[in-house]
Amino acid sequence: MAQGNGAPPLPPPVDSLAVEGAVRIVPDQILQVAGIPLHGIATYRDIAKAVSTLYSTGQFDDVRVADRVVGGKLVLVFIVKERPVLRDWSVTGPIKIALHNVTDLVHLGKGRAIDRAEVSHSRYAIDSMYHKEGYYSAHTTVVEQPTSDGVKVEFHVDEGSRVVISDVAITGNKQYATKELVQAMESKPEGFWWFRDGSYDEKAVDRDIRDHLPTWYGQRGLIDFQVTHDTLLADPKTGKATLKLDVEEGEPYLVGTVDILGNQRFSTEELATASGFVQSGQVGSGSMVGTRFDRTAWENATQKLSELYQNNGYISAQVEPDQSRRTLPNGTHVLDLRWRINEGKPATIHLIHITGNEVTHERVIREAIVLLPGELFNRDKLLRSYQNISNLGFFQQPMAVPSVDPAANGVDVDITFKVQEKHTGNINFGASLGQGTGLGGFLGLEEPNLFGRGKHGKIQYQFGQNINDFTLSYTDPALLESRLSGTGTLYDSQLKYIVGDLGEQRSAGGSLQIGIPFLGSRYSRVFASYGFQHVTYSGGAASLQTAFQCAPCTRSTLGLAFIHDNRIGLPFPVAGSLVSVNIEQNGGLLGGDGDYQKVNIDTRWFAPLGTLGRGNGFGGGVQFTLGFTAKSGFIFGNSANFFTELYSMGGVQYGIPLRGYSEFSITPNGYDPNASDANATPASFGKSYAAYTVEFGARVSQQIYVDLFADAGNVYRTAAQFDPTRLFRSFGIGAAVISPLGPIGVDLGYGIDKTDLLGHPAPGFQVHFRLGNFQ
Numbered sequence: 001m002a003q004g005n006g007a008p009p010l011p012p013p014v015d016s017l018a019v020e021g022a023v024r025i026v027p028d029q030i031l032q033v034a035g036i037p038l039h040g041i042a043t044y045r046d047i048a049k050a051v052s053t054l055y056s057t058g059q060f061d062d063v064r065v066a067d068r069v070v071g072g073k074l075v076l077v078f079i080v081k082e083r084p085v086l087r088d089w090s091v092t093g094p095i096k097i098a099l100h101n102v103t104d105l106v107h108l109g110k111g112r113a114i115d116r117a118e119v120s121h122s123r124y125a126i127d128s129m130y131h132k133e134g135y136y137s138a139h140t141t142v143v144e145q146p147t148s149d150g151v152k153v154e155f156h157v158d159e160g161s162r163v164v165i166s167d168v169a170i171t172g173n174k175q176y177a178t179k180e181l182v183q184a185m186e187s188k189p190e191g192f193w194w195f196r197d198g199s200y201d202e203k204a205v206d207r208d209i210r211d212h213l214p215t216w217y218g219q220r221g222l223i224d225f226q227v228t229h230d231t232l233l234a235d236p237k238t239g240k241a242t243l244k245l246d247v248e249e250g251e252p253y254l255v256g257t258v259d260i261l262g263n264q265r266f267s268t269e270e271l272a273t274a275s276g277f278v279q280s281g282q283v284g285s286g287s288m289v290g291t292r293f294d295r296t297a298w299e300n301a302t303q304k305l306s307e308l309y310q311n312n313g314y315i316s317a318q319v320e321p322d323q324s325r326r327t328l329p330n331g332t333h334v335l336d337l338r339w340r341i342n343e344g345k346p347a348t349i350h351l352i353h354i355t356g357n358e359v360t361h362e363r364v365i366r367e368a369i370v371l372l373p374g375e376l377f378n379r380d381k382l383l384r385s386y387q388n389i390s391n392l393g394f395f396q397q398p399m400a401v402p403s404v405d406p407a408a409n410g411v412d413v414d415i416t417f418k419v420q421e422k423h424t425g426n427i428n429f430g431a432s433l434g435q436g437t438g439l440g441g442f443l444g445l446e447e448p449n450l451f452g453r454g455k456h457g458k459i460q461y462q463f464g465q466n467i468n469d470f471t472l473s474y475t476d477p478a479l480l481e482s483r484l485s486g487t488g489t490l491y492d493s494q495l496k497y498i499v500g501d502l503g504e505q506r507s508a509g510g511s512l513q514i515g516i517p518f519l520g521s522r523y524s525r526v527f528a529s530y531g532f533q534h535v536t537y538s539g540g541a542a543s544l545q546t547a548f549q550c551a552p553c554t555r556s557t558l559g560l561a562f563i564h565d566n567r568i569g570l571p572f573p574v575a576g577s578l579v580s581v582n583i584e585q586n587g588g589l590l591g592g593d594g595d596y597q598k599v600n601i602d603t604r605w606f607a608p609l610g611t612l613g614r615g616n617g618f619g620g621g622v623q624f625t626l627g628f629t630a631k632s633g634f635i636f637g638n639s640a641n642f643f644t645e646l647y648s649m650g651g652v653q654y655g656i657p658l659r660g661y662s663e664f665s666i667t668p669n670g671y672d673p674n675a676s677d678a679n680a681t682p683a684s685f686g687k688s689y690a691a692y693t694v695e696f697g698a699r700v701s702q703q704i705y706v707d708l709f710a711d712a713g714n715v716y717r718t719a720a721q722f723d724p725t726r727l728f729r730s731f732g733i734g735a736a737v738i739s740p741l742g743p744i745g746v747d748l749g750y751g752i753d754k755t756d757l758l759g760h761p762a763p764g765f766q767v768h769f770r771l772g773n774f775q
Contacts, residue, residue, distance in 0.1 A: 218295030224250030313376030660730030660749030
């Protein structure tokens with residue numbers, strides 16, 4: 001078609017293409033990407049597309065196109081500015097947040113053209129992370145440093161101060177005051193005490209919004225509660241902020257009717273009682289219960305019913321909670337509740353498998369399992385079996401959760417316990433510090449799983465300036481594959497005490513102990529024992545030499561003990577209890593020096609408080625516990641010269657521990673401030689004692705334990721003077737770890753009832769180091 005009169009002339013065809021500014025990129029590659037054909041007409045759209053395509057390669061900071069006429073022919077020239085090659089990058093400035101957490105946010109490839117969009121994204125990601133952690137004034141700057149062959153990028157972080165919540169403002173709450181809601185929140189404003197620093201944590205605020213506040217309101221019947229908006233009003237200059245929450249409380253709900261549907265194995269009355277949510281007469285009656293609905297209690301009741309079925313073989317039973325809302329004519333909001341139960345069929349245990357035990361004999365593990373093939377499945381017994389196997393101490397922790405799978409017959413179930421052996425035997429050598437005997441060395445061989453049969457053998461030799469001690473012991477928990485247990489011990493010891501100026505004790509002897517289950521129990525045993533000791537004392541304080549002369553003495557002991565131990569999580573238990581009663585007859589008809597009876601009682605209870613992290617009842621996560629220990633001892637008769645058999649209290653190295661006080665400082669005559677010099681006198685020892693401990697502990701793992709504790713105790717001159725209301729008190733913090741050299745612990749105790757030489761109150765802190773068995 002001919003060009004009309006007055007139309008703009010068509011541009012000439014492109015005769016050739018050229019590139020200017022290219023250094024490391026071959027011009028032909030640039031032209032190939034641009035895609036402009038020769039000898040054709042290039043419109044502005046073609047040129048714009050070529051420029052856009054070149055930009056998208058990420059190789060250029062600038063691309064321009066110039067048209068030049070040479071000899072009457074059109075030449076298109078691509079004028080480019082190449083991006084520099086990124087040779088390296090670094091991050092400086094992070095202190096309050098770990099450097100590796102910051103560098104993980106930078107995703108820049110070295111050795112290629114710098115990606116400035118990714119640089120900006122990385123800078124934004126760093127700032128965002130700091131803001132989430134409460135550092136609202138944090139700012140990241142980016143600097144490009146030219147190098148001989150490219151560029152280096154530096155991210156510099158100015159962290160600033162962390163935002164502190166000075167106030168929490170809540171609007172929309174009509175039924176409960178803001179102060180009550182703040183108490184239920186994890187995010188609290190700064191306060192007077194050090195633990196109320198008010199640090200802002202976005203994750204904690206999110207937990208408050210999604211969990212803590214809805215749960216708190218749900219326990220009070222306001223199940224429609226929600227946080228509609230949250231804002232942090234921060235002042236970067238002062239670092240103070242106000243956390244503002246807008247809430248809608250909704251209306252409270254009362255419990256209406258409660259019904260249970262589909263139950264055949266258990267009666268409605270049995271299920272109502274087991275739930276603990278309502279009384280049996282209130283279920284299925286059609287009448288309104290009328291109490292405030294508690295969502296947490298409802299969920300716990302549902303869980304109890306599920307566990308009831310699972311503990312009676314109904315492993316596939318489903319307990320589905322259902323609730324429907326209605327409004328009474330007077331405007332009261334009511335929730336009608338019901339449990340729909342699909343019981344399924346009871347499952348019987350077909351086979352119990354054990355895998356992974358390459359060293360430990362299967363019999364040892366099966367002895368710890370309380371489930372039996374042929375009985376109905378029971379979840380509580382499954383959990384207890386898992387805990388018993390863990391308590392053996394032979395396997396890596398936490399163990400894998402046991403699997404429950406359908407058996408081949410399609411009706412019953414097979415259970416598989418998976419274990420992973422860990423190294424249990426130790427050949428030990430090195431330094432030792434124990435029982436107030438000072439520094440020494442030791443050589444030892446200990447195997448708690450001897451021959452893979454759970455037998456415990458130990459040979460240890462300790463030596464040094466103040467110690468020369470040889471011990472040989474062997475424990476068989478199943479003599480001749482029976483339920484009888486036995487322990488034999490031989491020792492030859494020379495100890496020179498550096499605590500208490502006790503002098504030197506030389507003793508040799510041995511003991512034999514036989515145990516039998518009490519009434520067939522797995523956790524209770526009765527022990528009978530006999531021991532013989534030949535002992536001499538020398539050196540030490542003159543007062544002790546005068547009061548306790550032994551050159552030499554012999555001690556013959558017949559003992560009877562009862563021990564009930566179902567603790568969970570050893571060596572740092574988080575649940576269960578220990579009850580130990582030990583009665584001894586020393587001398588008398590048995591021969592030897594002295595004629596006295598000794599009674600020791602040790603009771604310990606542990607209640608689980610919850611788990612932080614990966615916790616499902618089968619271990620894992622940080623497990624919190626509340627523990628209580630009560631111990632007492634009594635000596636009746638003539639203990640002759642065996643002052644080491646008497647009770648002393650204070651410190652942790654010798655006698656009955658009482659943290660926050662020096663060794664031997666708690667005496668039948670009261671607190672002895674001179675005991676800070678670690679000197680013992682005859683007055684330091686008594687014939688009865690009482691000791692109590694309350695602790696809040698966190699079992700980080702099977703090897704690490706930390707706790708807050710409160711101790712109280714006293715030692716009395718005679719058994720008749722025993723008075724558990726007259727006690728010396730302390731509190732503090734402690735930590736313990738299971739090391740290759742054995743258990744090691746450190747405690748910081750504050751003795752409340754310390755006095756000075758004039759009898760004036762002088763409370764204070766004291767550090768204690770512990771070595772040895774913590775169980």
